[in-house]
Amino acid sequence: MKRREFLKRAGLGGAAGATAGAATLAAPARAASGNMHWRMATSGVGNDAPFFDAAERIARRVAELTEGRFRIRVSAAGEIADGARLLDAVRSGEAESGLVSLRALAGREPAFALAAGVPFGLDPRHRSAWMTSGGGREALEPLFAEYGVVRLPAGSTGAQIGTWSRKEIRGVDDLEGMRLATGGLAGRVYARLGAEPQALAGSEVLAALEQGRIDAVEWLSPYDDERRGLAKAARYYYYPGLWEAGPELSLIADRGNWDGLPKAYQAALESACSDAAAHIGARYDAENPQALRRLLAEGVELRSLPQPVLEAAEAAANRLYAELGPVNPRWMRVYPQWAAFRDLHHPWARLAQYGLDSFAYTRTAKT
Amino acid sequence: MKRREFLKRAGLGGAAGATAGAATLAAPARAASGNMHWRMATSGVGNDAPFFDAAERIARRVAELTEGRFRIRVSAAGEIADGARLLDAVRSGEAESGLVSLRALAGREPAFALAAGVPFGLDPRHRSAWMTSGGGREALEPLFAEYGVVRLPAGSTGAQIGTWSRKEIRGVDDLEGMRLATGGLAGRVYARLGAEPQALAGSEVLAALEQGRIDAVEWLSPYDDERRGLAKAARYYYYPGLWEAGPELSLIADRGNWDGLPKAYQAALESACSDAAAHIGARYDAENPQALRRLLAEGVELRSLPQPVLEAAEAAANRLYAELGPVNPRWMRVYPQWAAFRDLHHPWARLAQYGLDSFAYTRTAKT
Numbered sequence: 001m002k003r004r005e006f007l008k009r010a011g012l013g014g015a016a017g018a019t020a021g022a023a024t025l026a027a028p029a030r031a032a033s034g035n036m037h038w039r040m041a042t043s044g045v046g047n048d049a050p051f052f053d054a055a056e057r058i059a060r061r062v063a064e065l066t067e068g069r070f071r072i073r074v075s076a077a078g079e080i081a082d083g084a085r086l087l088d089a090v091r092s093g094e095a096e097s098g099l100v101s102l103r104a105l106a107g108r109e110p111a112f113a114l115a116a117g118v119p120f121g122l123d124p125r126h127r128s129a130w131m132t133s134g135g136g137r138e139a140l141e142p143l144f145a146e147y148g149v150v151r152l153p154a155g156s157t158g159a160q161i162g163t164w165s166r167k168e169i170r171g172v173d174d175l176e177g178m179r180l181a182t183g184g185l186a187g188r189v190y191a192r193l194g195a196e197p198q199a200l201a202g203s204e205v206l207a208a209l210e211q212g213r214i215d216a217v218e219w220l221s222p223y224d225d226e227r228r229g230l231a232k233a234a235r236y237y238y239y240p241g242l243w244e245a246g247p248e249l250s251l252i253a254d255r256g257n258w259d260g261l262p263k264a265y266q267a268a269l270e271s272a273c274s275d276a277a278a279h280i281g282a283r284y285d286a287e288n289p290q291a292l293r294r295l296l297a298e299g300v301e302l303r304s305l306p307q308p309v310l311e312a313a314e315a316a317a318n319r320l321y322a323e324l325g326p327v328n329p330r331w332m333r334v335y336p337q338w339a340a341f342r343d344l345h346h347p348w349a350r351l352a353q354y355g356l357d358s359f360a361y362t363r364t365a366k367t
Numbered sequence: 368m369k370r371r372e373f374l375k376r377a378g379l380g381g382a383a384g385a386t387a388g389a390a391t392l393a394a395p396a397r398a399a400s401g402n403m404h405w406r407m408a409t410s411g412v413g414n415d416a417p418f419f420d421a422a423e424r425i426a427r428r429v430a431e432l433t434e435g436r437f438r439i440r441v442s443a444a445g446e447i448a449d450g451a452r453l454l455d456a457v458r459s460g461e462a463e464s465g466l467v468s469l470r471a472l473a474g475r476e477p478a479f480a481l482a483a484g485v486p487f488g489l490d491p492r493h494r495s496a497w498m499t500s501g502g503g504r505e506a507l508e509p510l511f512a513e514y515g516v517v518r519l520p521a522g523s524t525g526a527q528i529g530t531w532s533r534k535e536i537r538g539v540d541d542l543e544g545m546r547l548a549t550g551g552l553a554g555r556v557y558a559r560l561g562a563e564p565q566a567l568a569g570s571e572v573l574a575a576l577e578q579g580r581i582d583a584v585e586w587l588s589p590y591d592d593e594r595r596g597l598a599k600a601a602r603y604y605y606y607p608g609l610w611e612a613g614p615e616l617s618l619i620a621d622r623g624n625w626d627g628l629p630k631a632y633q634a635a636l637e638s639a640c641s642d643a644a645a646h647i648g649a650r651y652d653a654e655n656p657q658a659l660r661r662l663l664a665e666g667v668e669l670r671s672l673p674q675p676v677l678e679a680a681e682a683a684a685n686r687l688y689a690e691l692g693p694v695n696p697r698w699m700r701v702y703p704q705w706a707a708f709r710d711l712h713h714p715w716a717r718l719a720q721y722g723l724d725s726f727a728y729t730r731t732a733k734t
Contacts, residue, residue, distance in 0.1 A: 032399035032434060064634040065432050067399055120727060123720060125492070125525075128645065129652030153645075158492075159720040221719070240722035267431040271638035278495065278520075278641045285496030286708075289715035304718070310726055341653075346731040348656035351671070352588070353490060353526040354728060355607035357721055359677055360487060364713035 033262035038072045038096040040251075041080035041089050043104060044202055049224050050283045052077060054155050054249055054276045055099045061272035062265075070265045072097065082201065083183075084108055090254050091148055097253040097269075099154060103184035103244060110185060111143050111330040114338055115151065117244030119189050119317040122338070124156035124246040124281070126345055134341045139334045146330075150258040152270055154249040155277035157221055157284045160241030162305055164209070164225065164234040165216035169305065172312045181205055181217040185320065186243035192316040193309075209233035218243050221284060222291035231295055237302045242313060249280075400629035405439045405463040407618075408447035408456050410471060411569055416591050417650045419444060421522050421616055421643045422466045428639035429632075437632045439464065449568070450550075451475055457621050458515055464620040464636075466521060470551035470611060477552060478510050478697040481705055482518065484611030486556050486684040489705070491523035491613040491648070493712055501708045506701045513697075517625040519637055521616040522644035524588055524651045527608030529672055531592065531601040532583035533576070536672065539679045548572055548584040552687065553610035559683040560676075576600035585610050589658035590651060598662055604669045609680060616647075 042055045059072040081089035083104040090098045102116035114121070115131065122130055130136040131153060144151050167174060176194040187197035198214055208214045210233040217234070219225050221241070231237075251273050258266065296302060321339075324331040409422045426439040448456035450471040457465045469483035481488070482498065489497055497503040498520060511518050534541060543561040554564035565581055575581045577600040584601070586592050588608070598604075618640050625633065663669060688706075691698040 032436075061634065061638060065631060065638060067629075067631045069399075120730075123724060123727075125648070126652060129649040132646060132649035133653035134649075159723045161719070222715075239718050240726070241719065242723055242726070245723055245727075246720070262434075264431060264434045267428065268638075271428060271432060271635075271642045274642040274645045275638045277645065279499060281492070282496040282499035282501075285493060285712070285716075286500035288719070289711045292715055293711070302718075304722065314726075314730060343731060344656045344660075345652070346728050348589075348659055349652075349724070350728040350731075351606050351669075352528070352608065352655070353613070354721070354724055355671065356526045356609055356612055357490060357716070359607070359609070359681075360490075360612075361713050361717040361721060363487075363681060364710060364717075 032067070033069060033264055036070045036261070036265065038070070038257070039080070039094075040072050040074045041086050041095040041098040041100075042075060042077045043082050043086045043098070043100045044077050049220070049227075050280055050287070051155070051157055051220070051224070051247075051249060052099070054280050057276040057279060058099070058154065058251065058269070058272045061275055062268045065268040065272065066265060070261075070268060077202075087147065087149065087252065090252055093254065096257040097251060099249055099251050101247050102151075102250050102252075103247060106184040109143070109147075109330060110324055110328065111140070111334050113185050113244075114334050115140055115248070115250060116184070117156075117247045118185050118321075119243050119245075120314050121245045122342055122345075124158055124248060126342070126349065127156075127246075127248060128153065129345070130338065130341045134345075135337055136334075136341070139337045142333065143330055144252075145255070148255050149252045150255055152251040152253075152273045153277060154251045154273040155280035156246050156248045158281060158288075159246045160221040160244075161219070161225065161237055161239050162241045162243065163216050163218050163236075163238040164230050165236040165238060166209070166212070166234045167215050168236060169238060169303075169309060171306055172309055175309070178216055179214045181208065181214050182243065184244060185317070186218060188320055189243075189313055189316045192320065193312055206230065206233060221288050222295055223284060223287040226291045226295055231298055231300050235299075235301055237295065237300045238305050239302070240305070242305070242310065249277075399434070400436060400631055403437045403628070403632065405437070405624070406447070406461075407439050407441045408453050408462040408465040408467075409442060409444045410449045410453045410465070410467045411444050416587070416594075417647050417654070418522070418524055418587070418591070418614075418616060419466070421647050424643040424646060425466070425521065425618065425636070425639045428642055429635045432635040432639065433632060437628075437635060444569075454514065454516065454619065457619055460621065463624040464618060466616055466618050468614050469518075469617050469619075470614060473551040476510070476514075476697060477691055477695065478507070478701050480552050480611075481701050482507055482615070482617060483551070484523075484614045485552050485688075486610050486612075487681050488612045489709055489712075491525055491615060493709070493716065494523075494612075494615060495520065496712070497705065497708045501712075502704055503701075503708070506704045509700065510697055511619075512622070515622050516619045517622050519618040519620075519640045520644060521618045521640040522647035523613050523615040525648060525655075526613045527588040527611075528586070528592065528604055528606050529608045529610065530583050530585050530603075530605040531576070531597050532603040532605060533579070533601045534582050535603060536605060536670075536676060538673055539676055542676070545583055546581045548575065548581050549610065551611060552684070553585060555687055556610075556680055556683045559687065560679055573597065573600060588651060588655050589662055590654040593658045593662055598665055598667050602666075602668055604662065604667045605672045606669070607672070609672070609677065616644075 055074045059074050062070050080095050086098045086100045089095055102112040106113035178195040180195050181198045181200045190197045205217050422441045426441050429437055447462050453465045453467045456462055469479040473480040545562040546565055547562050548565045548567045557564045572584050
């Protein structure tokens with residue numbers, strides 16, 4: 001019955017069934033939608049990182065899917081606008097679309113960060129489940145509508161490394177007065193632990209760390225960090241990257257422009273984003289272990305963040321989330337639903353995937 | 368520079384830059400590729416499961432992306448061919464494509480299972496990294512070429528539940544003589560532990576379990592298992608699902624038919640598969656926790672497989688993999704590269720994503 005429904009929906013019932021017996025070019029080509037050009041603003045650390053390489057992958061795939069009729073011109077990182085300003089650039093029409101981690105918008109509206117990654121938040125897989133099938137998209141929809149944009153998920157790096165630090169972190173006390181470059185809600189959590197979070201542009205981070213103007217930075221993961229040369233400026237490499245639990249890119253488009261796209265071009269953009277997401281995640285997963293091995297060979301000291309630091313950070317994060325509610329109706333509209341999903345989801349994830357990984361990782365470690 | 372390269376490749380340099388300032392419909396539409404019809408054979412447990420619902424999702428998206436010019440007619444599970452026979456149906460032209468877990472082909476050629484999931488194998492995320500960016504696609508390419516098919520990844524359920532059993536499994540001895548429905552390489556591992564693996568069609572499993580003709584079955588995960596009614600026939604629900612570490616669907620297409628597709632239609636099929644993969648994984652992740660909760664409320668006894676059983680199964684799996692090498696050059700061409708990827712990858716995964724999950728799950732469990 002479901003199949004019949006589908007065939008009906010797709011206009012493949014009856015007569016089409018008769019022609020379906022062979023690949024055929026018999027019927028005349030249907031009229032195709034016309035040419036369109038869009039711009040895509042990008043933000044952050046440069047198009048050479050796999051995370052931002054997503055923009056070019058998306059544009060290329062959209063062109064392939066539409067046989068060159070829908071073309072997207074990708075601007076270099078920061079060329080049109082950076083960080084939180086990118087949303088404005090899309091709304092004002094400087095670009096029809098933009099690729100950004102919505103974490104960059106957390107200063108303006110913390111609820112955006114729930115789509116991108118928050119400290120101790122859902123990890124990329126679970127965030128995807130929440131957004132796609134767990135009510136997250138519906139919960140966030142009014143927020144995106146209010147800002148006049150459409151949002152498509154465009155890939156994650158997976159969990160990252162927590163912190164590059166010039167100073168050893170032996171306990172919570174070591175965070176006191178630490179000047180740490182970070183963003184999103186992570187900065188607010190760090191501040192509650194006594195640190196002094198710094199908002200630096202990606203291009204400034206390495207020099208600031210080398211010159212000792214900052215003590216530490218929360219950056220990406222071994223593959224990007226290695227190419228950025230961060231190991232030259234900081235000795236300690238702390239994991240896990242709890243500050244966003246694996247960041248996610250979003251493609252945002254002005255709603256008016258989106259509504260003006262033929263359905264096939266909307267589908268092309270969505271599918272190109274899915275395709276890019278699959279490739280980006282896989283590339284980080286494949287590259288990171290090798291990069292980490294090279295970093296360790298260079299003398300980087302890999303350490304786990306002490307349990308008391310994790311616990312203090314988690315407590316600070318939960319207090320922050322609780323305090324945001326009464327003063328922020330947008331947060332209140334999303335966060336409780338998000339937290340309920342996490343609390344229902346974690347016990348299952350723990351026994352299924354994690355249960356299996358627990359066994360596998362212990363065994364690999366022994367061999 | 369990379370951006371310039373891209374613009375050049377996509378034909379967007381120079382003149383196109385001048386028109387990119389606005390979404391425009393000015394230029395005449397380019398000629399679109401013509402109409403094509405394909406069939407897609409499906410296999411297994413029925414189109415009502417999210418895992419197989421992938422077929423309809425792929426067909427629908429391909430039609431959307433090509434504005435109805437490339438249409439794929441999905442056949443109900445088993446209508447054209449089931450399991451290992453599906454590959455033959457695609458090669459003989461009964462269908463241009465098929466959606467199948469390549470695990471079903473492990474009896475004919477064990478190396479196929481490395482693309483789908485093997486006992487104690489890479490989990491879906493790591494398998495995807497291996498296939499996409501870790502050399503897996505290249506390692507498997509000669510195998511697919513030999514069989515005359517192209518293979519696209521089309522989604523995974525994530526780690527599943529290990530076994531529904533009418534008998535308690537307290538140790539390896541309890542597997543002696545156990546009649547257990549399973550497939551792929553899992554059956555060969557079970558046999559080495561003294562069990563009597565049974566190859567049953569999906570439609571026969573429930574009745575066989577209810578009538579006591581089998582003692583246990585390795586099935587899917589809570590969401591599918593609940594709808595199948597397996598809880599009525601077996602009391603014990605053992606995790607984790609080590610038998611394939613999260614199975615993966617593949618879309619296979621006859622290489623000649625694939626080569627005959629316009630590039631845009633190849634891209635549409637690839638992207639539609641990525642899109643389906645993202646949705647299917649998310650849907651299982653969102654549905655499973657709720658289904659598990661309902662199963663537990665019905666009285667199902669959820670148990671972890673005892674550590675000695677896991678260890679014995681892992682040892683048996685590793686012996687099997689080692690023994691396959693000398694007698695099977697196809698296995699030898701892929702397995703060592705696969706194992707090297709796993710051994711490099713696990714230590715990173717363990718400290719990054721797993722390190723974070725470890726903390727998060729422990730904390731959620733306490734609240």
